[in-house]
Each structure stands twice: as structure tokens, then as C-alpha cells.
Amino acid sequence: MTEAELQALCRIIRSDIIKMIGRVKSGHPGGSLSCTEILATLYFKEMLADPALPPEMRDKCILCKGHAAPALYTVLAHRGYFPREELLTLRQLGSRLQGHPDMKKTPGVDASTGSLGQGCSIAIGLALGARLKGTSQKIFAVVGDGEMQEGQFWEAMMSAAHFGLTNLTVILDHNGLQIDGANDDVMCLGNIKAKLQAFGFEVIEADGHDIGQLLAAYRKTTEKPKFILAHTVKGKGVSFMENQAGWHGKAPSAEETEQALAELEA
Numbered sequence: 001m002t003e004a005e006l007q008a009l010c011r012i013i014r015s016d017i018i019k020m021i022g023r024v025k026s027g028h029p030g031g032s033l034s035c036t037e038i039l040a041t042l043y044f045k046e047m048l049a050d051p052a053l054p055p056e057m058r059d060k061c062i063l064c065k066g067h068a069a070p071a072l073y074t075v076l077a078h079r080g081y082f083p084r085e086e087l088l089t090l091r092q093l094g095s096r097l098q099g100h101p102d103m104k105k106t107p108g109v110d111a112s113t114g115s116l117g118q119g120c121s122i123a124i125g126l127a128l129g130a131r132l133k134g135t136s137q138k139i140f141a142v143v144g145d146g147e148m149q150e151g152q153f154w155e156a157m158m159s160a161a162h163f164g165l166t167n168l169t170v171i172l173d174h175n176g177l178q179i180d181g182a183n184d185d186v187m188c189l190g191n192i193k194a195k196l197q198a199f200g201f202e203v204i205e206a207d208g209h210d211i212g213q214l215l216a217a218y219r220k221t222t223e224k225p226k227f228i229l230a231h232t233v234k235g236k237g238v239s240f241m242e243n244q245a246g247w248h249g250k251a252p253s254a255e256e257t258e259q260a261l262a263e264l265e266a
Helices: 003-025 029-034 036-046 068-080 084-089 120-131 151-162 185-187 194-196 212-219 254-265
Strands: 059-063 139-144 168-175 202-207 226-231
Touching: 003 029, 003 036, 003 068, 003 084, 003 212, 029 036, 029 068, 036 059, 036 068, 036 139, 036 212, 059 068, 059 120, 068 084, 120 139, 120 151, 120 168, 151 168, 194 202, 194 226, 194 254, 202 212, 212 226
Parallel strands: 059 139, 139 168, 168 226, 202 226
Antiparallel strands: none
């Protein structure tokens, strides 16, 4: 898949996200739309993620910000883990696609997440396990801004550097917003790059919606664990959702769903 084809797929993925959340009238559109390119580039270009392979042979991606499950589900469906039609069962009774990822129910989900701050600890365990087994497996963790305010996140970062986990890449979906508003107003994260460098990470900044920049960041070689500071827009692609904290966990009405789809499909 070329970069242009992947960018076109991201528009389809965003439309699917809006359709899913709009249909069930529940979900988190803002952060799902902001991490679309991050997840799409991982599963379609960077990771060994063929669903035909046994799980122990595939690279792993931990969606630490589990509320962005609609984005992960959509990418997994397009990658072939389950039928795309199943996306419309999001958050419904009996569905495999609940509000947060469940690795025991949903094909392709590598960890059950939702309690913010815990995902990177899971990723570190997987990275350590892969190294102990002598495999070339790569581990990725996608985190959110608000999640970085959790103490466990920083304990995990300290551990990753201490153990020299060069098979670990942490990607921050840095849209600057969380459920209660702007990060700077709720709990300022300060100089993220300087902090992660001080913790022993190789830090790379990228436009989180630029396919080429993301791929270059993934593929940069380093002798340290890697942290990609991906600058994104919450609600990306839908004009009335962009940079609005109110769309963190709010579903669009029927009229808003129609407007959003019109913009994305234009």
C-alpha cells in the first residue's frame, strides 16, 4: 500500500468511526479521529500484523488510551481480523466490540485496556518477554495526553529505559486535550520532549497526521527505547469536532453524523 493509498484509507476509517458511534449514540469520537493515522500506519506499514499469522509471531500494539477503541476496531477490520460489517455492532449487547478493547473477545486486540496509565506497563512486560525469548518482535504503545498525568506512566518510562528496551516504541497522540479540557489547564505536562529524554528515551517529533513523517519516525534506528511525540488534532477531519474537548466522549446526533460523513467523504 502506497502512502497515498493509506491516506485514502484513513478517510474511510474516519467515516467508519463516525458511522459506528453515530449509530449506537455512544462512544469517543475525538480521540479516535486523532489517532487514525498512527494506528493505520502501524498495522498496514510498520508492524508484522498479518491476521493469518499466529499471535506469538505478530508484533504487538497496546492501545493504552482504550476509549479510542473505535479507531482500533476499524483498523483491525480493514486489516482482515473480522468483517467490516461487524463494526456497526459497537457497544451493543453481545457484540465483540465493546467500549474498551477486550483481548479475550476481539480478534487482533493485544491487551485489554481502559484504565488509563496501565497500558505502557503491559507493553514493557511484552517487550521484556520478547527479549527473553530471543525474538525480533516489536512492541508499540499508543498513549493519550491525559494518560501521561498518571504516576504509573512515569514508572513505566523509567523501567523501559532501565531495561534498555530497544524493541519498544511509545507513541503519544498529542492532541492537547482531555475529557475536562486542555491539558495545560487540567494538569500541564510541561516540556514532554525534555522529560522523556531525561528518562532515557530517544524522542522523535512528528506530525501525527503525516504518513511519511510517522513512518520515518518508526524506522529511525536508536540504541534506546523510542518515544514518538505525534502532534495531532482531536476530532481530525470533522470541522465542528476539531480541537473541541467536548467531543471527547460525545456521540453525534443524526444530523451531525450526516454532516461529518459529508465532510469526510467529500
